[in-house]
Amino acid sequence: MKVLVAVKRVIDYNVKIRVKADRTGVETANVKMSMNPFDEIGVEEALRLREAGKATEVIAVSLGAQQCQETIRTALAMGADRGILVQTDVELQPLAVAKLLKAVIDKEQPGLVILGKQAIDDDSNQTGQMLAALLGWSQGTFASKLAITDDGLEVTREVDGGLETVKLKTPAVITTDLRLNEPRYASLPNIMKAKKKPIDVIAPDALGVDPAPRLKVLKVEEPAKRQGGKKVASVQELVDKLQNEARVI
Amino acid sequence: MRFTLSEDQEAIRRTAGDFAAAEFLPYAAQWDEQGIFPVDALRKAADLGFAGIYVREEQGGSGLGRLDAALIFEELAAACPSTAAYLSIQNMVAWMVDRFGNDEQRGRFLKRLTSMESFASYCLTEPGSGSDAASLKTKAVRDGDHYVLNGTKAFISGGGASDLYAVMVRTGGEGPKGISCVLVEKGSPGLSFGKRERKLGWNSQPTAMVIFEDCRVPVANRLGEEGEGFKFAMSGLDGGRLNIGACSLGGARACLEAARNHLMHRRQFGQALAEFQALQFRFADMATELEAARLMVHRGAASLDAGAAEASMHCAMAKRFATDAGFRICNEALQLHGGYGYLKDFPVERYLRDLRVHQILEGTNEIMRLIIARRLLRP
Numbered sequence: 157m158k159v160l161v162a163v164k165r166v167i168d169y170n171v172k173i174r175v176k177a178d179r180t181g182v183e184t185a186n187v188k189m190s191m192n193p194f195d196e197i198g199v200e201e202a203l204r205l206r207e208a209g210k211a212t213e214v215i216a217v218s219l220g221a222q223q224c225q226e227t228i229r230t231a232l233a234m235g236a237d238r239g240i241l242v243q244t245d246v247e248l249q250p251l252a253v254a255k256l257l258k259a260v261i262d263k264e265q266p267g268l269v270i271l272g273k274q275a276i277d278d279d280s281n282q283t284g285q286m287l288a289a290l291l292g293w294s295q296g297t298f299a300s301k302l303a304i305t306d307d308g309l310e311v312t313r314e315v316d317g318g319l320e321t322v323k324l325k326t327p328a329v330i331t332t333d334l335r336l337n338e339p340r341y342a343s344l345p346n347i348m349k350a351k352k353k354p355i356d357v358i359a360p361d362a363l364g365v366d367p368a369p370r371l372k373v374l375k376v377e378e379p380a381k382r383q384g385g386k387k388v389a390s391v392q393e394l395v396d397k398l399q400n401e402a403r404v405i
Numbered sequence: 406m407r408f409t410l411s412e413d414q415e416a417i418r419r420t421a422g423d424f425a426a427a428e429f430l431p432y433a434a435q436w437d438e439q440g441i442f443p444v445d446a447l448r449k450a451a452d453l454g455f456a457g458i459y460v461r462e463e464q465g466g467s468g469l470g471r472l473d474a475a476l477i478f479e480e481l482a483a484a485c486p487s488t489a490a491y492l493s494i495q496n497m498v499a500w501m502v503d504r505f506g507n508d509e510q511r512g513r514f515l516k517r518l519t520s521m522e523s524f525a526s527y528c529l530t531e532p533g534s535g536s537d538a539a540s541l542k543t544k545a546v547r548d549g550d551h552y553v554l555n556g557t558k559a560f561i562s563g564g565g566a567s568d569l570y571a572v573m574v575r576t577g578g579e580g581p582k583g584i585s586c587v588l589v590e591k592g593s594p595g596l597s598f599g600k601r602e603r604k605l606g607w608n609s610q611p612t613a614m615v616i617f618e619d620c621r622v623p624v625a626n627r628l629g630e631e632g633e634g635f636k637f638a639m640s641g642l643d644g645g646r647l648n649i650g651a652c653s654l655g656g657a658r659a660c661l662e663a664a665r666n667h668l669m670h671r672r673q674f675g676q677a678l679a680e681f682q683a684l685q686f687r688f689a690d691m692a693t694e695l696e697a698a699r700l701m702v703h704r705g706a707a708s709l710d711a712g713a714a715e716a717s718m719h720c721a722m723a724k725r726f727a728t729d730a731g732f733r734i735c736n737e738a739l740q741l742h743g744g745y746g747y748l749k750d751f752p753v754e755r756y757l758r759d760l761r762v763h764q765i766l767e768g769t770n771e772i773m774r775l776i777i778a779r780r781l782l783r784p
């Protein structure tokens with residue numbers, strides 16, 4: 157079984173995000189970029205399946221500008237077998253990504269597709285679900301455990317209020333949650349091997365998909381600055397303020 | 406001349422940085438305070454190939470160069486200079502076995518060293534022989550297919566904890582030509598250790614005397630020929646010096662970042678410290694010195710990788726400059742923190758204590774000047 161993992165290039169989780177002066181988005185120039193942490197978990201899970209003899213090949217797919225090759229290289233250095241970059245400078249929104257991925261999947265015919273449950277830049281949490289719908293495949297989102305069984309998959313999902321275990325038929329789409337695994341670091345020899353692994357570069361037209369955005373961003377703003385706290389003299393005053401000033405009770 | 410890292414080097418630096426931030430940094434203060442030798446964290450580093458960075462790939466190493474190593478040590482030391490420096494010694498010994506050992510020895514030792522199943526120490530210094538290393542007295546007398554060792558090594562990093570000791574011993578007459586290098590396994594009869602030294606810094610690794618009393622070591626454990634030991638020891642040190650310089654870069658960088666943060670947030674006289682020009686200038690000088698030191702370390706590494714005739718001198722220059730600059734930067738960062746810099750709740754004092762010894766070991770900075778001057782003032 158082939159496993160396809162989607163990997164997105166995002167601003168590193170350690171970077172303090174700055175909004176651009178013209179409020180059209182956030183500053184990405186000269187900012188450290190990394191693989192979306194949920195996608196690292198996806199790569200790790202795919203590698204573990206291959207190491208357990210349950211998968212034959214791990215393919216890392218990224219979509220976006222040419223620099224996304226670095227993100228694919230990271231996946232290759234962790235151990236993925238080959239990479240595919242759908243290269244475009246157009247801003248990609250979840251539906252476009254899902255359509256492009258579907259086109260890649262139609263060609264590659266993997267038995268399992270793993271995505272992060274969301275990307276830490278726009279926190280959309282849509283791509284995996286849209287992709288499963290477009291493919292007409294079963295989906296196991298927010299996975300914290302994944303087991304291959306004789307007749308498909310068993311996925312433990314993190315849901316409000318606890319864990320839910322579902323059985324899925326393959327092929328299937330999985331999205332990862334934080335507790336699924338702890339991703340490995342790339343070792344030095346594997347970093348050196350990664351550059352010899354192939355990365356196919358495809359244009360969206362070649363996949364017959366129009367990736368143009370459907371949603372328009374009006375403006376991006378910093379969250380409001382935190383206000384200083386206030387001391388209250390009595391419980392009475394506290395309740396009064398909660399009711400009449402903050403209006404939360 | 407190119408001043409940019411290759412894509413691979415970027416990836417290597419990033420891996421080392423991510424690893425250090427997750428596996429060293431959160432624990433470094435505790436390792437320092439409680440004198441913990443972080444065996445598991447070091448083995449995790451070895452899993453990534455950090456214990457045999459420039460050991461050849463077919464021997465279980467990572468097959469990389471000295472510049473790659475400098476990048477790695479800077480990143481690791483930005484989290485914990487003391488632990489990074491121990492790893493440098495492990496690399497030095499592994500490289501000596503790969504470079505100067507025979508196939509049988511490589512087969513017997515290298516895998517253990519690059520995986521850090523076995524920890525290694527480098528034993529040159531003696532109580533009576535420090536800077537004048539070639540005057541060492543530990544004697545190895547041949548007895549059949551064994552050497553019988555008598556003498557004491559001092560200040561040995563990893564002493565008592567390590568499993569394998571690369572020991573410079575006297576098998577012949579006086580001076581450097583009478584010195585050989587033998588590998589001594591822990592548990593050899595006649596091998597014992599002094600008490601664990603109490604130190605200003607480098608507390609995440611033990612330092613102890615290593616004592617030989619009629620200690621029997623197979624002749625098969627000698628690297629190269631009799632009389633070649635001092636040459637091996639010195640060529641090991643060329644790379645060791647770069648690594649120590651790189652460890653100073655990492656520690657200094659961490660202090661520079663801490664100082665930047667403090668200057669931006671601490672307010673006095675109604676403004677952030679960063680707004681006082683006197684402090685801005687000092688901060689600018691710290692950053693400039695760090696950059697200069699980094700260039701020298703990378704230059705030394707490139708020189709050693711290229712096998713340049715001036716390599717030993719470049720390594721000595723880089724070690725002298727980077728370890729002096731590194732300590733100064735930590736000290737300035739401490740000053741810019743005011744009283745907070747002196748507290749253990751802030752990280753600067755740990756880096757300062759750890760980096761101080763880099764000016765002393767792997768050859769003191771006075772000896773670095775001696776090496777440089779000898780080279781330049783040859784008649």
Ligand SMILES: Cc1cc2nc3c(=O)[nH]c(=O)nc-3n(C[C@H](O)[C@H](O)[C@H](O)COP(=O)(O)OP(=O)(O)OC[C@H]3O[C@@H](n4cnc5c(N)ncnc54)[C@H](O)[C@@H]3O)c2cc1C
Pocket residue numbers: 494526527528529530534535536537559560561562563604607612762765766767768769770771772775
């Ligand atoms: C924490 C720690 C770990 C160490 N780990 C190891 C290890 O793993 N393996 C190992 O072999 N050694 C190790 N050492 C030893 C270290 O390399 C020596 O301490 C160092 O080489 C200096 O030798 P010394 O202490 O005998 O000082 P000395 O040689 O006595 O020097 C005293 C002072 O005189 C100066 N001096 C000496 N000769 C000259 C000269 N000709 N011209 C000008 N100045 C001179 C020195 O620079 C120094 O300032 C370690 C030391 C420390 C502190």
